Each structure stands twice: as C-alpha cells, then as structure tokens.
Amino acid sequence: xxxxxxVRENTAKVLDALKKRNYDSSILDNFLKIESKRxxxxxxxxxxxxxxxxxxxxxxxxxxxKKDASSLLDEAKQISDSITEKEESLxxxxxQATQELLLIxxxxxxxxxxxxxxxxxxxxxxxxxxxxxxxxxxxHWDIAEMLNIIDFERASKIxxxxxxxxxxxxAKLERALMxxxxxxxxxxxxKEILPPILVNKESMTGTGQLPKFDMELFRIADPEFYLIPxxxxxxxxxxxxxxxxxxxxxxYYTAYTPCFRREAGSYGKDTRGLIRQHxxxxxxxxxxxxxxxxxxxxxxxxxxxxxxxxxxxxxxxxVALCTGDLGFSxxxxxxxxxxxxxxxxxxxxxxxxxxxDFQARRANIRFKREGKKGTEFVHTLNGSSLAIGRTVVxxxxxxxxxxxxxxxxxxxxxxxxxxxxx
RNA sequence: GGAGAGGUGGCCGAGCUGGUCGAAGGCAGCCGCCUGCUAAGCGGUUGUGGGGGUAAAACUUCACCCAGGGUUCGAAUCCCUGCCUCUCCGCCA
Numbered sequence: 001x002x003x004x005x006x007v008r009e010n011t012a013k014v015l016d017a018l019k020k021r022n023y024d025s026s027i028l029d030n031f032l033k034i035e036s037k038r039x040x041x042x043x044x045x046x047x048x049x050x051x052x053x054x055x056x057x058x059x060x061x062x063x064x065x066k067k068d069a070s071s072l073l074d075e076a077k078q079i080s081d082s083i084t085e086k087e088e089s090l091x092x093x094x095x096q097a098t099q100e101l102l103l104i105x106x107x108x109x110x111x112x113x114x115x116x117x118x119x120x121x122x123x124x125x126x127x128x129x130x131x132x133x134x135x136x137x138x139x140h141w142d143i144a145e146m147l148n149i150i151d152f153e154r155a156s157k158i159x160x161x162x163x164x165x166x167x168x169x170x171a172k173l174e175r176a177l178m179x180x181x182x183x184x185x186x187x188x189x190x191k192e193i194l195p196p197i198l199v200n201k202e203s204m205t206g207t208g209q210l211p212k213f214d215m216e217l218f219r220i221a222d223p224e225f226y227l228i229p230x231x232x233x234x235x236x237x238x239x240x241x242x243x244x245x246x247x248x249x250x251x252y253y254t255a256y257t258p259c260f261r262r263e264a265g266s267y268g269k270d271t272r273g274l275i276r277q278h279x280x281x282x283x284x285x286x287x288x289x290x291x292x293x294x295x296x297x298x299x300x301x302x303x304x305x306x307x308x309x310x311x312x313x314x315x316x317x318x319v320a321l322c323t324g325d326l327g328f329s330x331x332x333x334x335x336x337x338x339x340x341x342x343x344x345x346x347x348x349x350x351x352x353x354x355x356x357d358f359q360a361r362r363a364n365i366r367f368k369r370e371g372k373k374g375t376e377f378v379h380t381l382n383g384s385s386l387a388i389g390r391t392v393v394x395x396x397x398x399x400x401x402x403x404x405x406x407x408x409x410x411x412x413x414x415x416x417x418x419x420x421x422x
Numbered sequence: 423g424g425a426g427a428g429g430u431g432g433c434c435g436a437g438c439u440g441g442u443c444g445a446a447g448g449c450a451g452c453c454g455c456c457u458g459c460u461a462a463g464c465g466g467u468u469g470u471g472g473g474g475g476u477a478a479a480a481c482u483u484c485a486c487c488c489a490g491g492g493u494u495c496g497a498a499u500c501c502c503u504g505c506c507u508c509u510c511c512g513c514c515a
Binding site: 039042043045046047049050052053055056057058059060061063064069072073074075076077078079080243245366368371373374375 | 432441442452468470471472473474483484485494495496
C-alpha cells in the first residue's frame with residue numbers, strides 16, 4: 001500500500017508509475033475522488049464531535065453541581081444524531097478508499113528499467129557456461145521416468161494435474177536440497193523458521209496477495225484459511241502490527257515451506273514436468289531492514305540466492321525485471337534464471353525483491369529509531385533460495401549422463417549419501 | 423467437543439456502582455540533582471494514528487483501553503457479536 005499522503009500530494013509520480021507498469025490510471029482517479037470526499041466529510045464530523053464533547057463536559061459539570069441540564073441535553077442530542085448519520089457515510093467512504101488504495105501497485109525504483117513486458121527485462125550478469133553435452137539432452141521428465149524417481153501419472157490419480165509424486169532417490173533429492181539450502185542460509189545468519197502454511201486473510205492482505213490476486217490462491221471455506229503461495233506470506237507477517245526496536249534490525253529469516261498456487265490462466269504452459277505445479281517446495285529468505293539499507297540488502301540477498309546455485313554448479317543469469325514485468329508489491333526485482341539443457345533456455349528459479357515500505361505499510365510493521373520520536377515503516381525484502389522443484393529439474397538436466405544416470409553435485413553428496421542416481 | 427477465567431500504554435497492573443480517564447501505581451527508558459565511584463535517594467519527563475497550525479516547534483483538535491456493532495448528551499466502564507489467550511474435563515496424531 002502506498003502512503004496516502006504521497007498519492008495525494010505527489011499524484012504525478014504515482015501516475016507515472018502506473019503508466020510504466022501498463023496499469024490503467026483510472027484506479028488512481030477513483031481513489032482520489034473518494035479520498036477527497038472522505039476528507040471533506042471527516043472534517044465536518046470532527047468539528048461536530050468537538051462541539052458534542054464540549055456539551056458533554058458542560059452537562060457533566062452541571063450534574064456535579066446538582067444543577068439542571070435538560071436544555072443542553074436537547075441540543076447535544078441533536079448534534080449527536082447528526083454525527084451518527086454522517087458517520088455511516090464516512091464509514092462507507094473509508095472502506096471504499098482503502099479498497100481502492102489496496103489495488104494501486106508499488107512505485108518502481110528509479111533504477112528499474114522501463115519496459116512493456118518480460119522481453120524487455122535486462123540481463124545483469126551471468127555465471128557459468130551452459131553445458132555442452134556430447135549427446136542430445138533429455139527433458140527432466142524423461143530422465144525422471146527412466147530413473148523411476150518421479151511418478152506423474154499416479155500423482156494425477158491421487159490429486160490431479162500439476163501434482164507430482166517423488167519416489168526413492170527423487171524424494172531424497174528433494175529432502176537433501178531442502179536441508180542443504182537451509183544449512184547454507186543459517187550459516188550466513190538467517191534464522192530458521194517453520195511457519196504455518198495455512199494463513200488468515202489479514203496475512204494475505206499484509207503481503208499484497210489480497211485483495212487483487214485471490215484467483216491465484218487456494219482457499220479453505222470453513223473455517224476460512226488460505227494456503228500460502230510462498231513462505232513470504234507467513235514469514236513477513238511474523239511482525240505484522242509490531243513496533244520493532246532499531247537495534248532489532250536487520251532481521252534475517254529463512255524458511256522451508258510447501259507452496260500452493262492455482263496457476264489460473266496458465267493452462268497451456270509447462271503442462272509436463274515439475275516446472276509449474278499446484279504444490280511445490282521452496283526455501284525462502286526474508287529480511288526486515290532500515291529504509292536506508294534496503295537496496296544494499298537486496299544486492300546481498302540476491303548474492304545469497306546465487307550462492308546456492310554456484311555451490312550446486314548450476315549455470316545461471318540474473319535479470320532485472322522491467323517495469324512492465326514487475327510484481328504488484330515490488331519496487332525492484334531480480335530474477336535468477338537457471339540454465340536448463342532439456343529446454344535449451346534459462347528458466348526462473350528465484351525471484352528477489354525489495355518491497356520498500358509497501359508491505360510494511362499494509363501489514364503495519366514499524367520500528368523506532370534510538371532517541372527519536374515517532375515510528376517509521378521498515379523495508380521488507382524476500383527471495384527464493386531456491387524453488388526446490390525447479391532445482392531438481394536443473395540438477396537432473398544439467399548433470400544427466402549419456403547412460404541416463406545423473407551425477408550428484410559435490411555439495412549435495414553428504415546429504416544424498418550417493419554420488420550418482422542410476 | 424463440554425465447563426470456567428480473561429484480553430487496558432514498552433512491560434506489570436488498577437479502574438469496570440458511566441462524566442474531572444489517554445487512563446492511578448510500579449517497572450523500564452530519558453533529562454537533571456545528590457554521593458569520591460557504583461548502588462540507593464530526590465525532582466521532572468516519556469504512547470499511537472489523523473486533521474489544522476509553524477521555517478521548525480509551541481499550540482490546537484479528532485480518534486484509539488482485542489475487533490465490530492448497540493444503548494447514552496457522554497462508555498475502558500453497560501448490552502450483543504466475533505476473534506484470541508489461559509485453566510480443567512473429554513477425544514485424538
């Protein structure tokens with residue numbers, strides 16, 4: 001959520017941001033219209049309240065002195081009625097104003113490249129060279145089937161399309177990656193968290209999934225819960241409605257969770273294999289930092305995610321998302337894309353974002369500076385380190401051998417207990 | 423699932439026979455005094471959000487005692503609903 005004051009007083013900037021994101025500017029107009037009505041009415045109501053309070057005090061005084069107050073009571077009653085009536089309209093306006101404001105996306109940082117869609121994202125750096133195999137590389141689902149480590153057919157019998165069933169060394173690979181990633185992250189000072197994966201509406205709103213993106217979420221009806229699409233949701237909401245001390249910051253968390261996504265609107269895409277699933281595992285890192293440090297922290301966070309790929313020896317590149325491809329809540333995002341020989345292309349495996357105070361304002365996460373009055377919103381960041389399913393894909397495809405076996409990256413062998421899956 | 427207790431400021435904790443309550447008292451924090459140092463002691467001060475105001479303050483006003491409704495001229499205090507926490511019983515991984 002943006003600062004109402006900025007929206008009101010710096011409308012041009014917000015408008016510019018909407019344009020760069022290919023958003024219709026009408027959402028801003030709607031908001032401003034309602035907001036100005038709201039303020040007008042609020043002013044009138046507050047003046048009347050002041051009057052009412054004065055009457056009440058007068059009445060109290062008279063009663064204490066055992067004097068008659070009936071004439072004042074009539075007048076006070078009138079004002080009070082008038083307030084009650086107006087308060088109803090005010091409530092409606094407030095509700096509308098917030099709803100509109102919640103639909104306005106974050107303002108992209110000035111360093112974000114301007115562009116229409118993902119084709120205009122900018123490559124920042126590359127690590128490793130796409131492997132040149134001396135045989136025709138297979139897709140991961142073919143490799144997995146030959147090794148009998150993933151069973152898509154039975155998964156679909158049990159649950160449906162876009163689910164997977166890991167078996168044997170496949171299941172162990174998934175578990176090994178989880179532990180490996182958590183160990184690397186915690187060794188760097190990220191505190192390990194195992195959060196709820198069902199959350200309430202407030203948490204979903206706090207990080208920006210609601211109200212705009214309910215079509216992408218799985219919801220449980222009774223009692224009402226949402227399945228998290230990413231650990232970002234429960235972990236960022238750890239500090240919802242809290243005022244942190246300056247000395248608490250920065251806070252670094254890492255969490256493994258399953259993630260659940262409807263993938264509505266992606267019917268034709270990635271129908272085979274592990275790339276796009278309704279349920280997948282992910283290790284996430286989340287930071288709460290002081291505003292002046294958040295961009296340096298974004299660089300560090302991205303490097304920490306890259307480090308996992310480097311340790312696994314997987315070639316990748318980092319791209320800066322352009323304004324047209326940037327997520328709703330994000331001010332700046334780097335995607336890390338891993339090389340997949342089976343597809344002969346780079347695919348997203350991590351997304352690292354600085355939300356500045358956008359989520360913090362929604363979730364009301366503040367901090368107090370030492371010796372200073374008042375509070376400020378913290379900046380929140382997060383990134384995948386990494387999406388585990390896609391890491392499995394990358395390992396199978398990059399480490400496949402001519403004989404159909406898959407060697408295990410050095411760093412993972414202590415976790416797997418074997419050097420090769422065959 | 424059954425029975426009961428409770429949710430007040432950074433924390434603890436009064437108030438809850440409605441008015442002078444943004445809220446006693448304590449702790450913690452900050453400023454100062456005092457003591458050779460530390461401790462103790464003494465005095466003062468310290469919530470959040472919005473509006474107006476100012477160069478910035480001062481100042482002023484509205485709201486906030488879990489949340490949402492209601493009663494009333496007036497609610498932390500009375501009534502209803504919801505959420506959460508705790509204790510006991512039952513059931514269960």
